Amino acid sequence: MPEAHEPASKDRLRLWLRLLKSTRLVEAELRENLRREFGATLPRFDVMAALSRFDGGLKMSALSGVLRVSNGNVTGIVDRLTDEGLVVRVPVPGDRRASLVQLTDKGRAEFSRQAAAHEAWVDHMLGSFDQGEAVALAARLDGLVGTLTEEEDT
């Protein structure tokens, strides 16, 4: 009796566990580096990164949508960034419920230092992927993101 193949589900599970483990390793290292080099955290970096991609700033709800974290969560992170003078909440004319979060000059300067270091850390950690492999795998994962986000909107 020939050996049965393992079901594909087992291999997909293994793939998921590897994906999770590598992501967590990289994330932990980035988190630690941000803390050590800048006294910053990953969530704060993520918020600043999102704001730096949108001139004019983002509303709280847009921010939580882009980052895919809950509304209440963003409130706290923006509060702390505000305390540190890196972002400001600007009232939205015509809608007194909403506010626009923007990077301050200080925030922009700080973010560009952090972003440069961040890119270098990632480049080093993923150095075993040559450029072609990086492009190909990124595209493949983009496909996955596509199927996952379509489904969710159903």
Add this chain to the structure above:
Amino acid sequence: MPEAHEPASKDRLRLWLRLLKSTRLVEAELRENLRREFGATLPRFDVMAALSRFDGGLKMSALSGVLRVSNGNVTGIVDRLTDEGLVVRVPVPGDRRASLVQLTDKGRAEFSRQAAAHEAWVDHMLGSFDQGEAVALAARLDGLVGTLTEEEDT
């Protein structure tokens, strides 16, 4: 003047962002499913999964090592699993500092239900990877995990 190639670091950064986004999407879905179907959470599932792989149980420190989370973190999760009657802390003969965490019968039964559902969810979400692709990518990521963990131990 010919267009300069983008530096590899940009492509590695893009790869990292995709990796992060796909992992978070899958993780969020698993978290939500665990909550909805079992009233459970991912950290609790992870602890039970680790315990189920080691008959005889694990010491707190071993658990935090396997899961790569801090000591103090494991304390809280095990506390809650204990309250729910899914695990127990058994004293280690000869070392009154340590204790061995073990799944109870109830914990084992509960975990096997959750694990089956978990595998099916992952299989569905990663369904766009055929078996060969899953095996190949898992191997590639295993290599990445290797380089990342070597470095850290330096």
Add this chain to the structure above:
DNA sequence: CGAATAAACTTTAAGTATAAAATATTTTTG
């Protein structure tokens, strides 16, 4: 033996995270 060191855990403080409820403000509609 006894002091110093190490090991196993827990506690604490601060930050991050979610879901759900509460608040305030628009917009829609009967």
Add this chain to the structure above:
DNA sequence: CAAAAATATTTTATACTTAAAGTTTATTCG
């Protein structure tokens, strides 16, 4: 126009997370 529904955000309650400090117990070694 006023009641109802929808939006934008904050608050609350609970859980997870880490780093650092603290407690208790074991081990080492002078």
